[in-house]
Amino acid sequence: VRKPNVVILGAGYGGLMTTVRLQKLIGVNEANITLVNKHDYHYETTWLHEASAGTLHHDRVRYPIADVIDRNKVKFIKDTVTKIAPNEKKVLLENGELEYDYLVIALGFESETFGIKGLKEYAFSIANVNAARQIREHIEYQFATYNVEEEKKDERLTIVVGGAGFTGIEFLGELVNRIPELCREYDIDPNKVRIICVEAAPTVLPGFDPELVEYAVSQLERKGVEFKIGTAIKECTPDGIIVAKGDEVEEIKAGTVVWAAGVRGSSVLEQSGFETMRSRIKVDPFLRAPGYEDIFVVGDCALIINEETNRPYPPTAQIAMQEGQLCAKNLAVLIRGQGELESFKPDIKGTVCSLGHDDAIGVVFGKKLWGTKASFMKKVIDNRALYLIGGSSLVMKKGKFKFF
Template sequence: MAKKVVILGAGYAGLVTALKLNKLASAGDCEIILVNKHDYHQMITQLHESAAGAKSDRDIRIPLASVLKGKNIKFIKDTVEAIDKQAKQVKLKSQVLSYDYLVVSLGSESEYFGIPGLKEYSFSLKSINQARLIRIHIEKCFADYHYDPTPDKLTFVVGGAGFSGIELVGELADALPKLAEENNIPYERVKLYNVEAAPMILPGFDEELVKVAEHSLKSRGVNFLVGVPIIRVEPGKVHLKNGEIIETQTLVWTGGVRGSQIVIDAGFETEPRGRAKVDEYLRAIGHEDVFIIGDSCFVMNEETGRPYPPTAQIAIQMGENCAANLYASIKGTQKEKFVPNLLGSVASLGRKDAIGKVGKSLKTKGWIAYRIKDMSQVRYLAKIGMIFK
């Protein structure tokens, strides 16, 4: 009898799991059900470009109907509300699904570290809809300035200087001068801040390349406040630990992630920030029928003593490993331990500029690094069968 495999979330990890399992298994092996709250797949790694207006929503939104066409995968557009691991059921907004195997790939949520007002008075950048809100809001700030020319309308703050924060800052550094010109506003009135609690931007990245990024961004007007935590946010004001107050109508928070609340509420074992602990086969601790992958889970890098970062590269590899282990579980064959193959990392800085490391030692910057990042997107589109569609 075919096993029912329910996959929650059509992000990088979930979608790759569904597509690879479909390749490995026959209809008699399993029934694959993919659940997602939208009928499209989001290219999360390009949200910063949409938020700054460099790309339209449709450029980073892939219809799931196109990806799944001709595949033995049933798609359900619905919202996941709860997981009952004892009953082996998933409660959706409109129905309840039973499962033999469950894959949880619900992504992550923003971590606000208990900072008063931060959640209430900042934008997040976790979805296409949120990117659209940021873009519309910024354009409105410029338009409103003509009628009420207060400096806070033209002051833009990005909280967090990890990859997401730096890539957004880079795109804004390109976009804001154009918006100022279009609205006939002198650009010297526009202020762009990047605030980071850690002592350097891009924490953990190669220091030589970090200096390159910092120089590129500063030359385009970015003001860095590094080693300065945000301690409180209220309407129109960002309070910093050094006593400084930034008056702004725009704070975008990219400073941390935590696991899905649904995973926490289901009672799976998690680390302090809510990401699920998994075994070497990406199964939830104590549950051989539940795989938790992507940003929803926590995998330790034994070499560094730190968890692997929640990146698309690792999420895609988790999806491939998860599919192989699902198939092995169904067929009763040997499973594969998850061992990430880190190909490198590239951070875009806007304006066809980037920094990156290929493998463990090759450093790259400028246009070449930017092209490498572009090629990684092309490879992913090829993987999910969308490169010629």
């Protein structure tokens, strides 16, 4: 009998979890598993704000995919997916094409700029390892340049963060720890540095417990962050941003603008003709693309509505990994032609938002946490993600053990 071809696109949380679970569930003779990813390494997306601020080296946030896959069962291809042709059951890569019987789409997220002028061209976004490295280098270059310039441009030392959601706040938490180091390294008066967070919504971290939000804001303000809430970015220019609050329009000159206020699914989905909302496919209860019994979608490319709130679940690593686990089980059912497909029910254990390496806020198992306790919990969560994919050896290699 011909073995079915299972092709998994993307080795982020969703795709890699699907792969490592599936390789455990099925035997060598049951299917050909192929994993495709742009790079030969996996990165912890949830740690990228640290690499971007420069508080954690970029090599700490990534590891070789070869370390966690069973090469007897999984063939790895380093390539970029350009298009999916679902009716021909084919995937087009930059350097070739693949045929599949079952496909898993786990291509992750891209920055969503909501059409705001200039953001794509002039703002950075915390999107992957290389983008994080560029942000770190760019900020450092601004600081290094400042002192050697004849005519000092104070705006070089202004950093604007667009968005006070989860990513924006976590990035600010790292920045406020990194800036004093940079000031020492480059002989810069800390009073010259401005860190400004611009958020269009009426509150920081919408949806988070208000008491914890207040704690986060006061901690960040104490370390120098200026919040401009209820203020929308209208345009980004080579010199900074233009914001508006009601009728008041203001220009803020800034050497660095980081956009952290929105994500969408991979543009490959739209280009492939799938019906999407912000490039995310609304999946059926078994995580399949509507109309295609052979295509699963996991992670930030999948859209699932929370029945209780009637709103989509936010795209998180926590959900991506749970989807990967279920997707592997459902694939095994289809490959074997026996058993029943299971439907997806997210089990949200909590959310912890870091405020630097030694502070955080969160709600875990319904309990509110802040300060060192929350920060400890954050590291437990980070290590658990490594454990679920690569076991204790990966935790030993890449884990976070400096707790306070």
